[in-house]
Amino acid sequence: MNARRISPRNGPGGYSLIEVIISLGILTGVIVAIASMFVLAQSNVKSGKLMSEATSVAEDMMEDINKISYNGMQIFFVGAQNLATLTSYTADTRTAGSYAATNYASLISSKLFKGYATITLTPIGGNVKPAVWNTGEAIRVSITIFWTELRRNRSVTVEGVRF
Secondary structure, X not given: OOOXXXXXXXXXXXXXXXXXXXXXXXXXXXXXXXXXXXXXXXXXXHHHHHHHHHHHHHHHHHHHHHOOOHHHHHHHHHOXXXXXXXXXXXXXXXXXXXHHHHHHHHHHHXXXXXXXXXXXXXXXXXXXXXXXXXXXXXXXXXXXXXEEEOOEEEXXXXXXXXO
């Protein structure tokens, strides 16, 4: 009987320890790269959600302002200022007691971290240049919402013309 000797090279195949360690390292690198994409995607989804929320709040504010008559805007926002020389008016929701703060500050701060808004009313048209409040034919309404997201200041602006 002829005894045949089996050498380790001709025997059942397998992976060496070095090959296993290298393949685990490659697998770990791929998993870390994929996991970082998930973190980035989650951050972008949150940022988009906040941007949509801010835009929605600004649109709601614009709809409320559009319900106010031209003269009502003067009463609510401007008050007793000299309308013959007033070329622009800005209301801030951080100013206590103002129409903007009374109606919109709590809504904005409940939805956006460190959120506030500025509402700029600018008369346009008319026979006086630059247009002033009491001779303007329309009012350009600009609403800008500001908030803080991940230590970054963000903003969104919605504009419209009120006749």
